[in-house]
Amino acid sequence: MGTSASKKITETGLKHCTLWKADRSPACRAVMMALDSMNLSITEVDINIDKGEHRTPEMLVLNPLQTLPVFKDRELVLCDSHAICSYLAGRYCDAGRLLPKDPGGRSIVDQHMHYNSGTLYPRFRAAAYPILYENCHFVMPQQIADIECAYADLECMLLGRCWFGGSWATLSDIVFASTVSTLNILVPIDKTKYPRLSSWLFRVSEELFFVTANRKGLSEFSRRIDCGCVSDETEFKCPRSSLGRRKLAGILQAKILLAKDTSRDVRRTLGVH
Ligand SMILES: N[C@@H](CCC(=O)N[C@@H](CS)C(=O)NCC(=O)O)C(=O)O
16 A cells, blocks of 8 residues: 555645546546645546536637546646646656656656557547447457557566556556556456556555545446446545545545455455455
């Protein structure tokens, strides 16, 4: 576990920052994980993609691309999760932990974010969108093959290392955690074929930021994929601020610790794999 629930968390409230997000979106969850990892609390606004709330005139002024997340810090508006994560880590109190300050270390993280943005995310969209929006009931063979190729790439990247970007979880791990955990729902990672990737996913899923900011939205996505219909939003909605999410952290963390010492059946019941 990256952060102990018993440790006193010092919260930094940034009242001038707002995030418009949907919990089921992997891009939004990456930003939420970065926020939680840095103990930053900002205003969060839930946007219902199924109702087209990201396409309202007010949202189009902020982001003509009609995507989420959208982030605003005073006059600055950013509309890409990778740019938002880099900005937050560079601007607010990160001390180089999530985004290394030395040019070499930073370039490695940038490289991973480009891979996420240019390769993983388009493959996620190609596999998920027909199910989410076109009433398709399965992931198509070409999409499965493309995702498997990406798993093979990631398996190679993890050779000789536990984390993608360094000796601990960095922004590389955060952006990959949101996309890979989501891809894993569409095309489950075969741990005999990709042992390093599957161990990494287990490792990162124990990090507190993953527990507080990724798990519920992931369940929402999973349910949406399984049902092929709009899920009951109230059931899966995350608390509206990172502070609210972390209030749940102690309970969730205790569940994970319990699950570690418990049988596979109990772990499955708790949703911990
Ligand atoms: N490169 C962008 C991708 C953002 C993106 O595609 N967001 C999706 C949600 S995962 C979206 O807003 N989709 C709008 C829709 O589904 O209509 C980022 O990383 O922020």
